[in-house]
Structure formats: structure tokens, C-alpha cells
Amino acid sequence: MSIFEYAPAPESRAIVDIKGSYGLFVNGEFTDGHGTPFKTVNPATEEVLAEVAEADASDVDAAVKAARKAYDKVWGPMPGRERAKYLYRIARILQERAREISVLETIDNGKPIKESRDVDVPTAAAFFFYYAGWADKLEHSGYGSTPLGVAGQVIPWNFPLLMLAWKIAPALACGNTVVLKPAETTPLTALLFAEICQQADLPPGVVNIITGAGATGETLVGHPGIDKVAFTGSTGVGKAIARTVAGSDKKITLELGGKAANIVFDDAPMDQAIEGIVNGIFFNQGHVCCAGSRLLVQESVADEVLERLKRRMSTLRLGDPLDKNTDVGAINSAAQLARIHELSDVGEAEGAGRWSPECELPANGFWFPPTVFTGVSQAHRIAREEIFGPVLSVLTFRTPSEAVEKANNTPYGLSAGIWTDKGSRILDIAGRLRAGVVWANTFNKFDPTSPFGGYKESGYGREGGRHGLAAYLKGADA
């Protein structure tokens, strides 16, 4: 036993009041849904947390109508400077209730409390704060200041509140109203956000939250009453949405999958590169579309990098997501866990070397140990398909050109990483990578001022920054 075994340091769950059941948030009020209610569980324990309403077509319609009315009567005509103050209010309430929201996010999603506390919730508040300031300055944005109308927004389960903020803050700042559907496995923070809208006295109908699974999302996206579709999720669903809106006037932004290369050169700042690799793939259990899931390491340092990586992985603490010392939390759902198992088994069957640190998985809940595959080639499925879990594939390269070729050899193009101490090499490689976000000597950094989004099959449009406004204004392209 280590001299210094950290005792459990769980964040108190008492701060959150989870109701037995939740309705839809339409026109400023919670209403019953007309679909079949579903349950959301804590993925770390499989405990049922609440029953949540399912929005059927009539509920979607009611939400869109509420949003349209709010757009026509209240939010559209409201001066930007007044809209701004609502968004500032929301930002402040998110900060005031940060601990409560963090705990709820961790319980519903399975992510470590230190991430929901230090990343998800503060960044969500920062997004509202940032876009609040744009509301009365749109004419200086370069994109004009004409809103689109009603936005239909569908978000994933990996960063439930943060993705909500990425969607709602710019939409509202530009003068649109929204109907947002959170993922069916993580609806609770979106519903808490609905309460925050009430606390902020946001006019009814400006934000509508409808819950449900894929069918609800499809109905929303296909609804003729919306002017805008914003979706974050899988590339497969993204393509289906693109087909659905074809021929319409709906503006569309898609933020989809990725298979990012994290390229480590022999002159990299080694200790920081190891941290970057770990952060790149094990942050949020690898449930990150821009995760650095392909490690491309220069052959001359491959062995050293791998040894250091393994040693670092051995210090990762997996377990109770509410424990402040947990680094790797629970996999979000049984279905996702099955997918990770499937692809990992394929990796092994295809001959890649599999390694995980010794680590005890809790008896209940959905868990997968941090895993690294060595001896992976471009042809392996684990090097091509998005696993969306804590699984890293290690490939090697010999020259900068080979690194770029391998990095770009994917239908995706969301993000990439470069580690080297040579400045001119960074700029050259960054220019040649076909990816929307390039992290050089860092990884997985997000900021409301920084545009995020992909090339190729990782989707189109940008979220964040000045560019993020274009998605919600008429006649603008980012």
C-alpha cells in the first residue's frame, strides 16, 4: 500500500434536489408531455434518478409555436441591449448555482466532479457572459444583425449543460428564440436550466426545453416552423439531418464526430506532451468529439513516450465521479459501454497490443478502464472509427510529411494536436492539417471567444467567438 492513499473526498449530493419526475419546459412553464416518459439513471450506480417526459409531435409543435410567438412579439422586437441583460442574468445565476449544477451534471452524466466543477459549468457561464455582450453590438460583427427566427437545437450527452450554453447563448444574443432537446440520457441540467430561465424572468417561449430520444429530435428538426437547425452529435445523425433539411430554407450547423491525431515530435516538451496525451483522450472518459484518439508519435521517441504514458496512466484515479479526486468517471450509458467494448475487442482481434493500468472497476454502473492500443496501423478499425471512450490508438511516423498525411487520412476533420518545441514546424504543420481546431503544445482547450467546429465529415459552421454569430444571423457564413 502506498504511504499516501487518498481517503474518499466526495462532494455532497445534498445540494441538489432531484424531483421524481420532470415535464417539458414550454412557453415558460413545465407541462406534461404526451409521449411515453423515460427514466434517466446515474451511470455510476445505475440508480434511477427521475422520470422524464417524452415530447411527441404535438408537444414539439407547441414548443415551436411558443418560440415563434415569443420571437414575433417579444424577443425579436426587443432592443439588443435589453436582450443582453437577460443573458448576463443567466450567466450570473449559473455562477451562483455552480456547485449545485456541477453535482447534478456529474450525477446524471457520470463525469468527474472536478471536470463539471472546473470546466463544464464555468465555461457554460462564460459562454452566456461572452454572447451577452454581443447582443447590442451585432452590427459590428461583420454579419449584420438580422436574426433567423426560431432555432431547433439538438445536443449530445457528453457535455450536457456546456453544449446547451454553446447553442442557446449565441442564438438568444442574435435575437432568435429556441427549442432545445437535450440527450435522453442527460436531461437534468437542461431542465435545471429551464428553472434558471424562470429565475431570470426570461420572457416565456424564448427558451423551450423538450425532452425525448431520437424521434423527438427528428420531429423537431423536420418541423416546418423552425428557421435554423443546430446539432451536435454523431456524423451519422448529422448526415440524416442534412438530408432532412435539404430543399428548405433552414440554416444548418453541424458539429459532429472526430478522430483527432495528436502528433508528438521527438523534440516535444515531453512531460507536457504526456499530460496533453492523457488530457486529450481521458478527459471526460474520452466522450469528446475532438478527443486526441490517435496518438501519432515519432518513431525515435515512441518507446520512451509509451513508457512515460503508461506510468502516468497508472496514477489516474477511476471511480466515484462525485469524489473530488476522481480523474476518470463512469461511461455515460450501457449502450456506449457496449460500443467501446465492441471496438476494443476488434482492436485486439486485429492484432493491436492492448494495455490498461491495474485498476479496480466498481461493481455497479458503467465503467471502462483507461486503455491504450499499440502497434496500430491506419487500416485498423480503432484508428478510423470514433470510439468515444477512454481508448487511445498509438501509431508512429518518421517524417513531418508522414505525420501530416496520416493525420489527414480520415473522413473527419475536427481537431488535431502538435507537440514540438520548434515554432516554425508548428506553424507549417498547423497549416497543413485539415482540422478546424489545432492545439499546439496544448490540447482540449475551449473558450467562448474561440471558434470551434470541423472540416469534412466533422460538420460545418462554427460555435464560439465572433464566427459563432454567423450561425444565427441571416445571410452570414462563418
Added chain:
Amino acid sequence: MSTRIDVRKTYKLFIGGAFPRSESGYSYVVNDHKGAFVANAALASRKDARDAVGAARKAQSGWAGRTAYNRAQILYRVAEVMEDRRWQFVQAVQQSEGLSGSKAERVVDEAVDRWVWYAGWADKLAQVVGNANPVAGPFFNLSTPEPTGVVAVLAPERSSLLGLVSVLAPVIVSGNTAVLVSSYSRPLPAVNLAEVLATSDVPGGVVNILTGKAATVAPWLAAHMDVNAIDLTGVAGDAALATDLEVAAADNLKRVRRAPAAEPDWSAEPGLEPMTAFLETKTVWHPMGV
């Protein structure tokens, strides 16, 4: 004394800097606005489209890798060479669009000026649409525009020269390469333009011009997995075809510039949108420390 017989031109496709006939061996009759025979134009096939995409892909990284200043000079060179052949274009526009001499001259002048306008954008676009982002941390963070890649362009059916230039120049100015399907009924200005491009330092493959039917060729381009974006302007007014093409384009999530309900007034100043529709924003982060 016998009268001299004209030497007629064979109107061909423009692929990879060369002027091949359609691999299909097909051609079609092009009449002037009064219905009189002018020429046989090559009828581009699925395989011509495929070859054109291949040529465009091959040329793309090199074209994007040129300095913006160099691309600006090349686009300006296109304007110079076009101006030099002004009368040829006036005649072609008159012939295909049925405009009076002075109106046709104005159209050609506008088209030349449009090249000049876009030429100037090459080295300003990044300054106007890029951004330094003040992130909350010790990081340098810069967003810059990059070309989307290979763009399929369905040129307008009616405006055979000004409309054509107005959809082509904004695509290539930023470093994209283009596979352009010309107006079906008025293809000859496009072929003339190809001849200008071939002698204006535009590298082979940067612009590829197919004469033929959008309804036959465009579905192959829309579904092609190595095409990154598509401009549907040429099918304005055909909502069903436009929708089909947009659906096909979803196969690899092409960026789609939708068809307008009707062909726009091409004399209006274009604005940024025709360029930004085919740009990607790349954001690079780097720590700042000693």
C-alpha cells in the same frame, strides 16, 4: 476570286489544363438566341466529371499553397487577358444571350471588373474574416480562413459570362479548385473563358469546365465523396433537382450553397458570402510562456 472559308473552333472541355473532348464522344448542338446553329459543344459525361474532380483534387493543395499575393496576381492576369479578348467575349455574349452590342459590352466589362474585384480579395480575406481571439488564459489563439477544397459549381443557366465569373472567381480566389458545369444552352462563353484561364498562369486543374447538362452531371458531383462543397446556383428554379442534389451532398457533408428561387441580378456587388460559403475557419492555439 473565291471567298475565304472560316476556320471554325472546336469547343471542348477544360480538364486539368487540357482541352479534351468528352470521353463519351458525345456532343450537342449549341444555337444562338435566334435558334441558328453555332457550334457543337462537348457533352460532358459522368466520367468527365470524375476526371475533372481528380484534376481539381490534384491541383488543390498547390493552389492553396500559393501566396495570397500570387493568387491575386493570377486572378488579375485573368482580367488582363480577358480584356485583351474583349471583342471575342462581346460577340459570344451577344450570340448566346441576344443582347445588343452596347449591352453585351457592358456585361463583358462587368465580368472583367469582377475578376479585378475578386483578385483584390485574395490577400484581404484572411484579414476581414479571420480573428485574433482573446481567450481567458495564457494562449495565443488565431482563427484564419482556409479553402474548403474541391468545389463543384453549377454555373447559372442564363447569365453565360457575368454569372459564370461571379460564381467561379469567389471559389478559386481563396485557394479552392473548381469543377464547373457551364450553362447548358449558353456554354460557349465558358469555353472562351477556359481558353483565357489556360493562358493566364492559372495552374492546370484549378478550374475545370464541363459543358453539358447539370441534370446529368451534377448528381455525380453532388454524390462524389472527394468533392467538398457544391454551389447549386445553376439549378435555380428547379427546386426538385436542387433538393435531390442537396440530399446527395449530405453523403459526405458537403458544404452546400443553395440555389436561389430565380437567377439573381448579377450586376449587384457580390459581398463576402460567395467567398465565405467555401471557407473553413481554422483556429490554432498555442501557449504563451517563457
Added chain:
Amino acid sequence: MPTTPTTEAPAATAAGSAPGGDFSDVTRSDASLRRFLHGLPGVDQVGADARAASLGTRSIKTTAKAQALDLAIRMVDLTTLEGADTDGKVRALASKAVRPDPADPTCPSVAAVCVYGDLAATARQTLGDSGVHVAAVATAFPSGRASREIKLADTRDAVAAGADEIDMVIDRGAFLSGRYLEVFEEIVAVKEACGPAHLKVIFETGELQTYDNVRRASWLAMMAGGHFIKTSTGKTQPAATLPVTMIMLEAVRDWRAATGQMVGVKPAGGIRTAKDAIKYLVTVNEVAGPDWLDPDWFRFGASTLLNDLLMQRTKMRTGRYSGPDYFTLD
């Protein structure tokens, strides 16, 4: 997950060192030293700061905290380095070092008392065979601006007076102007002058400024045979910081991987609270590994830290917050 034993290939092979700890080729000349030190992997400041900050967010509670507080007390080099120091002051400090909390016999002694060389004898006299070491600063501490002869005499004098640990300062002027061999040779010479006493090598990291320099100084001192590498004199700001200490812990970790030998680390100056001390211990644990969680391999150079550790210790024991009046001033 327990940390696995370090079995990796020598970290510095890429930089050209011989495996097994033979660095004679490296230390042959200024040029070869420069090649080696500048060939070490760079340190990205922002990334290093972020990693240290994240280690600082570990939450240490209950049993782990009680253990950590006692361990931290045992690691303190209780220090007084003032021009106004007297025999009386040092005697008082030494008494406290042996029994930091007179009210609680279970409270451990600190690791050492750290004083100027002329007071080493006083410290030795008071400490007797308590097991608490006598550390003396030497080599024209804190500036190091004296001739080699004076520095060596300073060292020998302190050892003769009973110091069993010598805290020397490197010549930062020589280091910053790239005269690495001079710095190296001086450490070797001081070590020889130490005889049986252990040698701690102070870098004054606040003056070296960059983490790259800290890493290079660490390797230089380890190659020269220092038993401990130490951040600061406490006389310049910034003194010890968590990221600087982390860089040094990475260096001793890599040194062991390359040579099999362990070298100790001592942050000094600026660590004032128990909470800070625990962050350092977490960093030791996760960066260098649990083998370094021992007063033989990790020390805190501090004065006011001890009382805060004692107050926290009392709080853990009694369940209520204590106050400074219940602990001796020195």
C-alpha cells in the same frame, strides 16, 4: 491504481548520456555540457503550470490528511537565516525542532534545523542525539558571490562546527552566462569539502526564471553528485513554487530511471500553510512517486509553516480550530 515501478528506458538517452550514470563524457567540457543540458526535453511553462495547478486541486481528507500533516512536520527544515540571529534564537528553534508541540508527545520532530554556519555549533549542542539534523547554509549564501576558496572554507567551517547537511548556492551568474562547467566543478568541489555531510544544491530558481533552466540546473547538480536539489534561498522572490518543485521532481524521477540513484528535493521559502504543504506532498506522490515521501528524500525549507501544520494537526485531533497563541513562536 498504484504507481508501477519505474522501469523505463533512461530518459536522457535521446540527449546522448551514457546509461548507468556515467556522465564523464558529458561533463568533459562546457561545450559537451551545453549540448547535453540543451538537449534535455523542453518544458512548456503553461502546460507545467496547469499540471501543477491540477495536482493542487486534489482534496486530501481525514486519515490521509492526518498522515500527511505528520509527514510534513517530519520533513521540515526549520529555518532561521537572519542577520539578527543569536545563540538564544537558535537554541529556542532547536528545542522546538525536537518537540514541536510540547503539549502533545505524539507530535514528531522535524527533519533538521537550518542556520548560518557560525551558529551550527549552537544548533548541534542543543539538538544532541535527538536525531534532528543540523543544516548549515554555506558558499557565501545567499548570493554566492565570493571566491571559490572562501566558499570551500565556509563549507568546511560549517561541517567542522557540527553541520551534517550543507545547503550551498550555485553561481547563478556563471550558470546564466552559460559557464556550466564552472558551476559543475564548484558543486563537485563543495561536495568534497562536505566530507560526510550531505549536500543540498540551491538553484535560486527565481533568478533562473525559466523552467528549462530549472531542469538544466537539476541535471547539472545531480551529475555533480548533489544529494538534494533545492529551489531557493528564501531571500529572493519568487521562492519555491509548486510548478518549479514539480519540474525538479520530474528531474529526480528521470535521474533515477537513468542511473538507479535517488536524489532528494527541497522547496524552500514561501510555503506557509499546511494546505500548501499537502499540495506539495501530492505532487511528490504523483510525479516522483511514493518512494520520495520520506524526510530522507523530500524536505520543506520553512519557518512559519511548522506552526500552521501544528494548528491543523490539533484541529484534526480535537475537532475545533486552534489559534496561534497555543503554539510557540519559535
